[in-house]
Each structure stands twice: as structure tokens, then as C-alpha cells.
Amino acid sequence: MDAILLQVLNGLDKGGAYALIALGLTIIFGTLGVVNFAHGALFMLGAFCAVSIKAILSLDLVTLDPTKTTAWGTPLEIRQPYVEAWFGDFGTTLLEYSVPVSILIAIPVMLLLGIIMERGLIRYFYKRPHADQILVTFGLAIVLQEIIKSIFGANPIPQPAPETMQGMIDFGIAIGFDAGNVVYPMWRLIYFLFSLVIIGLVFAFLQFTTFGMVVRAGMADRETVGLLGIDIDRRFTIVFGIAAVVAGLAGVMYTPILSPDYHMGMDFLVLSFVVVVVGGMGSLGGAVLSGFLLGILQSFASMNEVKDILPGIDQIIIYLIAVAILLIRPRGLMGRKGVMEN
């Protein structure tokens, strides 16, 4: 029982990332009707927001201390980050919490990037065939990841979580197991809760605001909403920005779990597409559900007991499920009728 619980927990953080990326993909698909192969790149850009903010915060002031010397006889260099020099203890805390702090900065950055992307490129592709949309966003994804590679290099850049959030939580005690059975890294739990909050916010935004209502109406019937005199294009631009923010935040928070490198977006993109298809194209609930479901199934497939029976299953389980779902339930788990039937 506790082994099962542990695997469920293991799948939740990855599932959270899948769910967030897939949610953004589905929103873009449902509103703009665009298949965005560059969405993984947005996830990666979010992660590199965190990297650059950490790098900016740790820019340091180098002073020479004449009283001490190094082994080579030169004066000892004392390096102190500017934020510490200027803000004292607050600066230290700021540096320590660079990943959560990055969230605040990533939101406007990603929103802007998303809007630029939509206005600058995607909007010219609304009327083009899906194949063209796939191809142009695929090209964009390559360009974005190569730019990141030329700036930050090809190696993963580790981003530590704040020290207070690095430990393990003995999760089992809270629900009545013996101590030491279900021990779980705290950051992954935070990531899961964070993804739930973001998903909740997106749903609340779409459900309870007038803006969201118009967007949902636009998803159902774009033309009629336009006929009612509402500038649906401008709203959809903002929706694209929001989807970019969601992917970016997923990336920022994922950095302590997986050190970001330039191709992390591509790795997640393929899986996220599978998640969207399994959930049902255009169904937001389906994307979230299948994101978590596939995350959990993947973690079960990585158990040694399962791998002994079916070797290699952990590598292919997600694709196998996608194939099975598409053949049995072509619209996906919660797909709506009439969305991408052809």
C-alpha cells in the first residue's frame, strides 16, 4: 500500500508539469485553432528565466582584501553578490529564494513573449493548414532552443531549491503509516501543489470572469462571438500570452527537479502532445486529467517489480497508452464532438 502511494506521489510532480504544458497547448488549440509545436520551447524559456535571474542576482562585487593573501601571495579576492552588499540580509534571502522569486519576473516576461509570438508569427497562420502550423512552430522551437544554447551553453545548469524547501517530508506519518515508509522530497510536493494552484487559477479565470466567458464562447463558436461585436482576436492574443505564462511557470518551478538545458523543451513537448491527445483535443479538463494520469502511470512503470515482468515498459508506456486510446476512443478521454474530427 505504501509502495503504491509512493509511486503515485512520484508521478504527481511530473504529471503536474505535463498537465501545465498540456493545459496551455489545449487552450491555444481550443481558442486559436493552432497546433503549437513551440510550446515546449516556452517551457524551456521559463526555466531559463529562472537561470538568468539567478545569474543576475549572483553578480558579485569583487574587492581585494589587503590584509589576507592567497597561497600565491596575491591579495585575497572577496566576492560578495551586489544584492547582499546593497540589501544585507534581505539580499541573502533573495538569492536563496531565487527560484520562487523568478516566478514574479517570469510572469510579465512570458506574457510579453507570448504576445509577441502570437502577433508576430502565429496570427498569420490561422487560415493556413495544420501541417503549415506544425512546421512553422517546429522551426520556431529549433530557433529558440538554439539561441538559448548559444547564450547559456549546452550543459545543464543546476538550480538549487531554497534550503528550507530542500529536505524530505515523511509523508506517510500524516496519513497513518509508519515513519520512514513514504518519504518524499519536499520540493516535488511543492511543485505538485503549485501546479494545482495554477490549474485552479486558469480554470477560475475562464469560469468566473467576463473575459473568460467571452473566451469560452469564442472556443465554442468563434464566428458568432465576432458577429456580436466583440474583438475576439485581441482576447485570443491575451489567451496565448496566458498559455505562455502557464508553460513558463511550469518551467521555472521545475528547475530544481531537473537542471535546465536547451533541449528540455523538446523532450517535454512530445510527451505533452501525447497528453493532449489522450485527454482529448480541446478539452481542458481532459488535458489536466491525462497529464496526471500519464505521470502516475509512468512512475508505476518505472517500478522494478513491473520492469522485471515487462522490460523497458517505462520507456514506452506513455506512447503505448496514446496508441491504445486513439484507437479505442479516437476523441481522447474527454474530447468534445466536432473538435478536430478531421
Add this chain to the structure above:
Amino acid sequence: MSLIDMHKKDWLLFIGFAAVTLLAPIIFTPIGAGYPDLLQKFAIYGIFALGFNILFGLTGYLSFGHAAFLGVGSYTAVWTFKMLSMNPIPAIIFATIVGGLFSALIGFISLRRTGIYFSILTLAFAQMSYNMAYSVLTPITNGETGLQLAQSDPRVLDVAFGRDYGAVLPSSDLFGIDMTGYPGFYFCGVVLIICFFIALRIFRSPFGMMLRAVKSNQNRMNYTGLNTRPYALTAFIISGMYAGLAGGLLAVTDPLAGAERMQWTASGEVVLMTILGGAGTLLGPVIGAGVIKYFENIFSAFNETILMQAYSMLPETLQHIMVNVSSLFVGEGWHLTLGALFMLIVIFLPGGLMEGLKRLRNLFAKPSGGEGPGNSADAVPQPANPA
């Protein structure tokens, strides 16, 4: 329908194509591409793109998993070398057959869906094969190291015919002609010419017409009571066989097979070759493959020293700026150029280079009466309703 029954223009096209291929070492020398390694790549990726075009160009089904067939072809060819003979002919025959069988399996499942679902299904299958090649199938694929020849391989046929390679690691040879350098290129070139002929026949056949009908409006085809799936599946299998053959030839020229050939970026590359040249045209994909492999070769060889020389006529500060800017795009940054090229082509020239040529031709032909039907010997009518 006999083989001879071909339009005069098509014969000219075919003969021209064959002549260019056979004279390639001379033709491509002025642009610095006249050496065998690169020419082999032109021919091999030309075959790959030709086959991909039979699926994507004619039926409009965008597969994102064709690299899987290429990889399977390579593995099959290397295994044939190991087990049977170092002669390339059995290797490419088996590579083609296995590529075809594998694509029949994947196509049968994937073609149940169309549009983006089809793309994602093929992508899922290719990624699955790639992951399996790295993990479970290590006994067959030799995992990350890649499948290599060994001195102790059985090579049953070679032994039966008394060929002994001695203590060196054998390389593939056609009845004693070593398959490296120019002989290797000519082997690939002849296969390319045969493949081009087959593609030409498919394009001009009623079957090819049917595939185009699938692209322009599948619903209407279904309403007329025709089941389109067998046609699409046949096209898928043919293109899978081309990919397997190309993979086999890769192994012939360099007897090594690795899983990275199956990665989905490799599938993306063949898509790019096809649209760069012009999807749905006969010559386009081969030209696209050539252009991409050429620039890949030229661009990735550039380094800062060469760039410094190239900009040597500029003032020094400007020289440094230009070198810094352009070094983003060459050498290691070649992929950036590739991605940018991808976007530019899709945005501005969806019909690829062939459409560009046609536009140029129309521009000059306009004064004398616009475009005639004979002008577009190998152009496909634009699909009326692509969505």
C-alpha cells in the same frame, strides 16, 4: 501500361535527372561539393526525401516518424552484413523489405486517424522505437554504442564463397569493388536513379492520381463509395520502403547504425527537405535534400578563422561584429540556420524552391502569354481545400 509508355517530357526529365546524377562529381566540383562523402549523402537523403514525398506530397499525410524507418533500415543492413555477406545488394534488399514491413505495421494503425492525430501517432511510434532501441532492444541495436561490425561475425555467404577478410575489419564491397569513395557514390547514385524512375511512374499513374485526390478532398472520395485507406496505406508503405532503403545505403557507405538516426529531429529534417524543395513535386525533394546536406556541410565546417578571412576587407571593429553575429549561424550554430530556414520557407514560400522557380519562370514568360499547361511539367495542382 508498359514501361515505355511514357510522355516525351517525362523521358527528358528522367534522362536529365540521370545525367545530372551520374555527372555529379563534375557538376558539383565548382561549388566545392564534388567529393564522394557529400555526394553519397546527396543521393541517400535524396532517396529518403523522394519516398517521404510520395506520402506527404501526394496524400498530404504529414508523418513525423519517418526517421524510424531509416533507422530500422540501417540496423537491418548492418545485421545482413554481419550474418550473410558484405555485399551491399542483399543488405539493401533486406533493408527495404524490413522498412516496408515495419511501415506496414505502423501505417496500419496510424492511418486510422487523419490530420494532426496522424502526425502525433507517427511521432509517438517513432519515439517509442527510439526509446526501445536505447533500452530493451539493446541486444539487437547495441544501445548507445551503435551496432558495429566485428571480425568474428559469421557472414555465412561470404564464407560459403570463400571470401576471407583476414584480420582487418571488413568494409562493404560489391563483388570486390570497395563501397567507399566514388564507387560508393555511384552505387547510391544508380539506386537513386531507379528510385526516381519508380517515383516518376507513381506520380503519373492512376494510383498517383488517386493519392492526389485523397489530399484534395478525402471526404468527397469517401462519399463516392471509395475506401481511401488502402491507397494511403500503400503510399505509406512505399515511402517506408524508400526510407528503409536509404537507411540501408547509409549503412553500406559506413557500416554503423545508431539509434540517433531515429530521433524525431531526424524525422523533422526529412520534412524540411521535402517542403524546402517543394512537396508534391518530383524533383523538389531531391533538390531540397541536396541543398540542406550541402549547407549543413559547408556551414558546420565554418569556424572563426574562416569567418575572419571572409570579412577581412572590413574595418577591424566591424569585422569583429560581423564575425560574432555570423558565428551564431555557422559551425555549432548550424541548427539555428536550419530552424530559421524552416520558418522562412513555410512563411514565404510554402511551395518550396520549385514554386520559386515556377514563379520566376512565369515572371519572364508573362509577356509571351502567361503560363501554359506544359510549363509545369511536374507541378501538382494546388489543393482546393487543404483543411
